[in-house]
Amino acid sequence: GAVVSQHPSRVICKSGTSVKIECRSLDFQATTMFWYRQFPKQSLMLMATSNEGSKATYEQGVEKDKFLINHASLTLSTLTVTSAHPEDSSFYICSARKGNLGETQYFGPGTRLLVL
Amino acid sequence: AQKVTQAQTEISVVEKEDVTLDCVYETRDTTYYLFWYKQPPSGELVFLIRRNSFDEQNEISGRYSWNFQKSTSSFNFTITASQVVDSAVYFCALMRSGGYNKLIFGAGTRLAVHP
Numbered sequence: 001g002a003v004v005s006q007h008p009s010r011v012i013c014k015s016g017t018s019v020k021i022e023c024r025s026l027d028f029q030a031t032t033m034f035w036y037r038q039f040p041k042q043s044l045m046l047m048a049t050s051n052e053g054s055k056a057t058y059e060q061g062v063e064k065d066k067f068l069i070n071h072a073s074l075t076l077s078t079l080t081v082t083s084a085h086p087e088d089s090s091f092y093i094c095s096a097r098k099g100n101l102g103e104t105q106y107f108g109p110g111t112r113l114l115v116l
Numbered sequence: 117a118q119k120v121t122q123a124q125t126e127i128s129v130v131e132k133e134d135v136t137l138d139c140v141y142e143t144r145d146t147t148y149y150l151f152w153y154k155q156p157p158s159g160e161l162v163f164l165i166r167r168n169s170f171d172e173q174n175e176i177s178g179r180y181s182w183n184f185q186k187s188t189s190s191f192n193f194t195i196t197a198s199q200v201v202d203s204a205v206y207f208c209a210l211m212r213s214g215g216y217n218k219l220i221f222g223a224g225t226r227l228a229v230h231p
Binding site for chain 2: 107
């Protein structure tokens with residue numbers, strides 16, 4: 001199989017705090033992981049591409065200092081939303097790709113972030 | 117430019133009806149990949165199928181079937197004898213063969229299957 005987990009599944013925080021979301025590939029090594037954001041009833045918006053051991057590549061319009069991404073190992077990538085504000089409230093979902101280019105991305109269950 | 121169009125925003129059917137979800141894509145690449153994902157109310161995207169541009173064979177998996185036609189740049193998805201558990205948002209996606217292999221998603225089609 002190809003199982004991807006995310007933690008936490010749901011988080012509520014106060015404005016100004018930072019929140020870390022973990023994405024793990026449980027049964028395979030992921031050289032590349034992706035972070036998406038999804039607003040209600042909309043499609044997924046790619047935020048950044050993360051390759052193990054190197055800096056993430058951010059999509060245009062995504063603030064790299066606001067959304068810190070670390071891909072420290074072949075099974076773990078983290079997204080930290082720094083100094084969160086209510087407009088950061090969203091559904092964040094990660095995906096992981098097994099290896100070679102063209103391979104399928106497998107998605108985690110997502111994290112619902114609510115910033116009060 | 118790469119683009120995926122899912123013109124059907126919402127579809128509502130009664131159980132046991134067949135339903136086809138349309139997907140039209142645009143790309144100038146000769147090598148690319150097409151995907152369908154299912155997103156149930158829980159939120160997780162479930163991988164359904166991957167097809168590369170050189171393989172135009174249609175595929176059937178149980179009640180699911182896919183029709184890939186390069187001539188019309190379409191990759192349609194049909195659910196036969198729909199069930200309530202099929203209710204979800206379905207996304208069609210396109211991936212280029214080079215670079216970081218970003219997935220380009222369509223807007224999604226929300227399918228509601230009523231008993």
